[in-house]
Amino acid sequence: MKKIIFVCIIAIIIIGCSSNGPTISSEDVYQGTDGLVVSFGKGNPPPEVFENSAFYVVLELANKGAYDIQDGVLDINYPNPSFIEAADVNTKSDNILPLDNSKFQFQLPGRSELNVAGGQDAIGIRMKTGAILATESQTATISVNACYHYQSRATPVICIDTDPLGIRQGKKACEVQDVADGNGQGAPVSVTNVEVKMIPSADANMVIPQFKITIQNVGGGIVFNPNHPLYPCNLEPLNQDEVDTLSDHVLVHAELSRGVQLDCDPTDDGKKDILLDMNQKDVYVICSYPEGIPVEKGAFMSPLNIALDYGYQTSLSFPITVKKISAS
Amino acid sequence: MRKTHIIILLVIAILLVSCSKNANQKPSIDYRTGTQGLVLSFPNGVPLQIYENDVDVRIPVQIENKGAFPQFDELSYFTGYIWIGGYDPNIVGAHFDQGDVWKQLDPEVLEGKTAFNAQGGVTVEDLLISVGDLPTGTTSYQPQLIFYLTYLYKTIASPTICVDPQPRSINVKDKVCSLPDFQKSYPVAAQGGPVGVTGVQQVQTSTQMIFKFDIQNFGIGQVIEKDLIDQNPNEGYDWRDLNKVYIEDVRLGDQTVDKCKPDIGEAVDLYQGVGHFQCTVSMASIGSAQAYTTPLTVTLSYGYAESQFRNIKILEAIQI
Structure with a gap:
């Protein structure tokens, strides 16, 4: 009986001590420089195949950014349809819909608190090679273009100081500082730096916050006009002029605090968002709040919300060597 | 064995007597000490x-x-x-229990240290915080809240000084105090406030006594104009409204001094936290022919502002 009581006490102690579960932690999904990541499956395709044979091409799609892709297009280019052609297509889920043998429409959710890994999917394409006539082997390249609309969101917390010249004495809750972010915001185009300035207004009771926002394409792909995000994957080939007018443009929308839209457009046409040309050495935009903030608000920290809207093209290719089967 | 018992009993008796003697002595509390006024802190939890x-x-x-x-x-x-200040009012709403970003303090509960209460008054005020929606894409917001106290304060210093009506007398006689070379310096300990007198220098001429006072802001806050105590400190202060300590009263014994510069009721300007003023008493007003010691009581009044920071973290609520 005593032994039973002793065992029970030990058990209660052990249960009590082990009742502390794992620490709850949350991951910041608004980090990183990837958007859609497309890769070939391991061994699919193989680097070498034989003529008149079948092989598989597996394309793995993963949305490693923080934005949901709704109407992306995957465009697979085969070197020569008579030489290598797609015989059959299988998709893993309803997130990918074949438009034809070489084009697919896809949607993938981005990373979130509830889905830290982001959406993932795959396409399997059974390919057939034709006969090689003249040589012992031929090399062909399978290339893939993925075009999709994406959005980057940078939300640095900055200091609003309504007494930038320090005329008024007293302790302040914060100091105006520039904010640099080299880690990305969970997207291939990111805000790398925000310079903060508080400019005295003509009205002595107001201060105008101004932000110089530096933007960089860090994803390795091509940025396209957000109004035509799928243009690079169009059925019609693009000529160079068309690419030049539609590529390298990002729509910038900035807000201060909650719902206070900043004016980023230098023209007086009433618009506040700006379509920024990324094809220059230093890409930046200057946004401000011309209405100003009252001096009586003192100094306080406030979130700056910068949304970059753009189309993005990710490309990759894989060379395949098709070998002739030697006659025995 | 009997001798040992007697010795032990004697030792115990001596200890008991000495201990009980100390227990009957009441400790004297000098409550006009220290360099702090109101102090703000955050309880655990x-x-x-x-x-x-x-x-x-x-x-x-x-x-x-x-x-x-x-x-x-x-x-x-x-x-x-x-x-309270330091937060974005579009996102965070903060107020004390009366509904404002400020609250007037109750002097009844914040009485200063006394002979019967060496700890001073204590009160707890509740700040209530409500949070709206964070902007889209903002997963956390960490404002640094700044809590300010602004208050009127007074400091009283009473160093004991020597009054010698005949400092140049050649008669040899015993005096209770003297002024070597007709002057003397008196260090003054802190007086129970963030601003106080650090020293008094006495110079005696044939017709008057001159007292030079050094005052200092000991605390970590700012001396502000007294009529700005009810102004929101988050707006900051004009530099001309800072560092003014008012001379409320200067008495030698129970007699007000003749004249001061700046005068009684006027402000002494502090420069880098330190200020000076001087007062005079004519020898003709001294009633005694003998040297004697007496308190020189200085009362200073001023406004004071000091702050404490507190970081809070506001997290995004996960939507399922």
Whole structure:
């Protein structure tokens, strides 16, 4: 009986001590420089195949950014349809819909608190090679273009100081500082730096916050006009002029605090968002709040919300060597 | 064995007598000490992490009076406020229990240290915080809240000085005190407030006594104009409204001094936290022919502002 009581006490102690579960932690999904990541499956395709044979091409799609892709297009280019052609297509889920043998429409959710890994999917394409006539082997390249609309969101917390010249004495809750972010915001185009300035207004009771926002394409792909995000994957080939007018443009929308839209457009046409040309050495935009903030608000920290809207093209290719089967 | 018992009993008796003798002595409390006035702190258990759309999260703030003002008969002269700032008002709503970003302090509960209360008054004020929606894409927001105390304070210093009506007399006689070379310096200990007198220098001429006073801001806050105590400190102060300590009264014994520069009722300007003023007493007003010691009582009044920071973290609520 005593032994039973002793065992029970030990058990209660052990249960009590082990009742502390794992620490709850949350991951910041608004980090990183990837958007859609497309890769070939391991061994699919193989680097070498034989003529008149079948092989598989597996394309793995993963949305490693923080934005949901709704109407992306995957465009697979085969070197020569008579030489290598797609015989059959299988998709893993309803997130990918074949438009034809070489084009697919896809949607993938981005990373979130509830889905830290982001959406993932795959396409399997059974390919057939034709006969090689003249040589012992031929090399062909399978290339893939993925075009999709994406959005980057940078939300640095900055200091609003309504007494930038320090005329008024007293302790302040914060100091105006520039904010640099080299880690990305969970997207291939990111805000790398925000310079903060508080400019005295003509009205002595107001201060105008101004932000110089530096933007960089860090994803390795091509940025396209957000109004035509799928243009690079169009059925019609693009000529160079068309690419030049539609590529390298990002729509910038900035807000201060909650719902206070900043004016980023230098023209007086009433618009506040700006379509920024990324094809220059230093890409930046200057946004401000011309209405100003009252001096009586003192100094306080406030979130700056910068949304970059753009189309993005990710490309990759894989060379395949098709070998002739030697006659025995 | 009997001798040993006797020795032990004697030792015990001596110890008991000496201990009980100390127990009967009442400790004297010099409450006009220290360099602090009102002190702000945060009790344990103050929440540091809250979520968007939380309503009326309570953050208690403790205020202690570690100085010597106000005494019981000075309660009506005390004015003080607590203020909150440092947050984005579009996202966070903060107010004290009366509904404002400020609250007037109750002098009854914040009485200064006294002979009967060496700790001084203590009160706890509740700050209530409500959070709206965080902007889209903002997963956390960490404002640095700044809590300000602004209050009127008084400091009284009473060094004992020597009055020698005949410092140049050639008659040889015993004096209770003297002024070697007709001058003397008196160091003064802290007087139970953030601003106080650090030293008094006495110079005696044939017709008058001149007292030079050094004053200093010992505390970590700012001396402000007394009529700005009810102004929101988050707006900042004009530099011309800072560092003014008023001379309320200067008495030699129970007699007001003849003249001061700046005069009684006027302000002494502090420069880098330090200020000086001087007062004179004519020898003709000294009634005694003998040297004697007497308190020289200096009363200073000033406004004071000091602050404490507190970081809180506001997290995005996960939507399922």
